[in-house]
Amino acid sequence: MEGKRCLVTGAAGFIGSHLCRRLASEGAEVHALVRPGSGPERIVGIADRITIHRVDMVDRGAMEDCLKSVEPDLVFHLATPTRGLGEPTAEASRSSVDTILLPLFDLVDILASLPRPPVNVVRAGTIAEYGHIAVPYREHQHEEPVTPYGAAMLAGTKYLGLLASRLPFPIVSARLALTYGPDQSRDFLLPSLFEACSRGNEIEIRRPDDRRDLIHVEDVVDAMICLAGDPRPGASHVNICTGIAPTMSEVALMVAEAMDADPGIVRLGKTRTGEEVSHLLSDPGMAAQVYGWRPKIGIREGIGMLADHFSGSLKAEVRSRG
Known part of the structure; x- marks a missing residue:
């Protein structure tokens, strides 16, 4: 570039x-x-x-x-x-x-x-x-x-x-x-999970069986x-994309683990009878074949990186208030 x-x-x-x-x-x-x-x-x-x-x-x-x-x-x-x-x-x-x-x-x-x-x-x-x-x-x-x-x-x-x-x-x-990733609005699920875990607040995953390619x-x-x-x-x-779609309950528990939070603060809702589980998953094959591009960061590693960033941001916030 x-x-x-x-x-x-x-x-x-x-x-x-x-x-x-x-x-x-x-x-x-x-x-x-x-x-x-x-x-x-x-x-x-x-x-x-x-x-x-x-x-x-x-x-x-x-x-x-x-x-x-x-x-x-x-x-x-x-x-x-x-x-x-x-x-x-x-x-x-x-x-x-x-x-x-x-x-x-x-x-x-x-x-x-x-x-x-x-x-x-x-x-x-x-x-x-x-x-x-x-x-x-x-x-x-x-x-x-x-x-x-x-x-x-x-x-x-x-x-x-x-x-x-x-x-x-x-x-x-x-x-x-x-x-x-870092600096995403806390209106989205992952940042809201990190926020809850950092403060020890309960958070409900309303559709824990839904799968998302993150x-x-x-x-x-x-x-x-x-x-x-x-x-x-x-x-x-x-x-x-990654070509992998963990459930929202799996993602939530990974965040709790990365933040050393009590996994009990994550409350899992129940899929209603007759309600269809949502599954968003793409195939990255063309990107690899045509452009030679492949994702490098797995979901567990990415959540760990985000946990480090989030913890650093919280410490800076506390210092600024002090």
Whole structure:
């Protein structure tokens, strides 16, 4: 990445901030697109090594001005909102088009019109594009998303495939499994588990038998950078995952063990009679075969790494209060 001019959308987000940090450490010239009003907490530590652009992606004019001034070599598109897009309502569906699809179309259109288009574009997709089909998910399967978020993300993948032959640059969607790691919002399960264990609070796992393919953010960053290398013909979307899906009860007990907490604080709910157990699991075969990418961090190791980070953060918090 040395000397590459990289544009990262969603740069202040969980995955985007980790990607910016890695790119900067590898000598890239990093341009971070940050939505006005969003907190810069995750990237404040590298603010002196990156250029921050406060741009709302729904504002095409502002996007044009920004992209023309940057003229990136590589683009990483991670600005995809998820909140409020879980329930299949008409309002959520309209919102998913406005906030996910239209900005994507504008981004691609503006990049294609630059005097010097980028060499490659990598877009963060999601395991939610697959929806209610048999596992493990493979790239050739017919998807059946069950949320407006998954449907909009899938539509983006399909449209990009449709436009591929007309674009002056390759673009690939990385279908990410459920990503975890340092600085993730505590609205998500793993950070909330660590919070509970650190304070000795009881926490209920309402669906303990559900299985999830969980991937560490460092592996995701490795994959995004790998995909940004030499384009691979025919790979319009690629699963970025571990290929392993532990139950939520197994994950919760691993967190309690890593935090030296009483496992009794983890209360396991019961699957209701007739309730279907949810199983989200992707096959990483294509990423290995086409790109030579494989995940390096297993779930137990990743939870151990996160426990060390969380413990360090708590100690720093206590010192600051003292």
